[in-house]
Amino acid sequence: MSLVLPRRERLLRAMGVTPWRLRVTGTQTIDAPSAPANDAAGGRVPCVVILPSGCSERELDLVGRALRAFGPATGRAARLEVGDAGLGQxxxxxxxxxxxxxxxxxLGHELPAAVQSAAQIVLVDAPSQVLTSAAAKRRLWNALRALGRASARA
Incomplete structure (x- = not known):
């Protein structure tokens, strides 16, 4: 008796891949967390990234990849652009x-002094320099490592 398998399953078996299937007996509901998305340190967000306005797609892609490489705290960080009117809120x-x-x-013009003294502010090169200079990439990497160590301690 020959089994007639769908094409996808035959191809997976030919490649040596074992397909796994999720067994679900019923639907599960997950309640929304009651705590806010900010961390416990007085309603603060973990990290905010300040970018110049008018960055190219390559620059934004490079910055995004670098931030995602250091985990969810920096990968999901709020990204603000400095325009003609400043940063705003x-x-x-x-x-x-x-x-x-x-x-x-x-950033120094917009933040109160108390917030500036409590926060870690890291200055790195502009995205256009990070894109073209190996030294600027090294400085960005070191800055992100320092942010990661500081957030791990907190």
Whole structure:
């Protein structure tokens, strides 16, 4: 008696792949968490990234990949662009990552002194420099490692 398998299953078996199937007896509902998305340190978000306005797609892709490489806290960090009117409303965070001196100055203008003294503010090169310079990439990597160590301690 020959078994007639669908094409997909035959191909998977030919490649040596064992297909797994999820066995579900019923539907499960997951309640939404009662705690807010901010961490416990006074309603702060873990990290905020300050970028210059008008970054190219390559620059934004490079920054996004670098941030995702250091885990969910930096990968999901809020990203703000400095425009002509400044930053606008800046969330209170445990750490700020400013790409370029102009962005760090804009952040300094918007944040109260108490928030600045409590937060870790890291200045790295502008995304255009990170894209073209190996030294700037090294400095970005070291800054992200420092942020990761600080967030692990907290």
């Amino acid at each position: 800046v969330p209170v965070a445990s750490a700020y990552l400013a790409f370029g001196e102009a962005q760090a100055r804009a």
